[in-house]
Amino acid sequence: MSATDPLAIDVVSDVVCPWCFLGRRRLEQAIEMVPEVPVVVRWRPYLLDPNVPEEGMDRAAYMKAKFPDPAQIRAIHERLQELGRSVGIDYRFDAIEVAPNTLNAHRVIRWALVEGMQDAVVERLFKLYFEEGADLSRAETLVDAARDAGMNAEVVARLLEGDADLDAVREEIAVAQRLGVTGVPCFIFDNRYAVMGAQEAETLAAAIRRTADERLSPDAAAETD
Template identity: 35%
Template sequence: MSDPLKIDIISDVMCPWCIIGYRQLAAALEETGTPHEIQWHPFELNPQMPPEGQNTREHIMEKYGSTAEQSEQSRRQMKELGESLGFDFAWDENSRMHNTFNTHQLLHWANTQGRMHDLKQALFTAHFTEQRNLSDNAVLADVAAGIGLDRAEAEAVLEDQRYAEEVRREEQFWQQQGITGVPAMVFDRKHLVTGAQGVDNYRSILKQLAEMRA
């Protein structure tokens, strides 16, 4: 039997297409019965974002030059996609984008506990479904505690920034590999797929990879 398919996913929890793309991939993995190992990696969509964050709609309109109508249409599209994949996007007029450097540090720590994947999913839910403030360290510690991680240790990790340099190095590594947007998925460290491709496309990709590995 061949080794599990290694999947590196570079993403940011502020990115709605990251959770959509992951859910699509997860559905394809289940349908094809593909043995796999997923490793998440950090990417900051907005490294210059101030601690207080910014209104999501304002941010998207500023960054991409979209109109309010285009922004609303995009939200409807993503909400429908999310619902088809069992994920609830619950944006409102007060939804905010946040700086995620501390979020990535907390995920790095969770990886040392073997819980990075679980925390990543909880953070997506906290941000998009529950509209929680992920630039608040107390909220981050609460999310970690919510999946059974040690809250006091989570707070300490955020307070002393012990993983800051390692997270910066990893961000730089993926940037040096040419990753400029997310989600970016690398299969077996050789095959890069960007964006949310849809369940059918992921299924095709997995079948092609299975044939190449046979």
């Protein structure tokens, strides 16, 4: 890989993970902090809960099963809402009625990479779910998100009717698990470093700088390890 190539940031993420939405916005801030480093962001799939049925399930019941104490759920939501406001996210957890299976959403995200619209699709899916309470298990929702991001909605609708790239998405998820990814978001910088969790923008910016510096001077970087 040439030192002049954009620095690749692979983000292992699920669009029903509120911390991933927060991490996306913080990554956006981090990239703005290091304008001298060209980057390319690629979104990689992860299923926060692979046991959710294809049609989704009632979110209130789902959350109650995971967190029997309502006070715990409230505390988590309030903390996320506070953090979200700092990066322009309006988490509206009360508006979410369905906990979806996101396998099809990840297929759309995969197709968006080819079109150069992946980040726009990911952002739209996050906003639909966390700010508008949309059901991401519905094909119509995914098609609308693709259209909003600039993709060809008719093509996306037709692909969703079949099982194009289902195996490829499942394999990507399996690869992430084999690499030791057990939680998301996970940011992988140039296949050199992995940063787990929705870290502060400054932490992500520092990882970008370090990776860029080591690419330019690998011998010097090795001496500091």
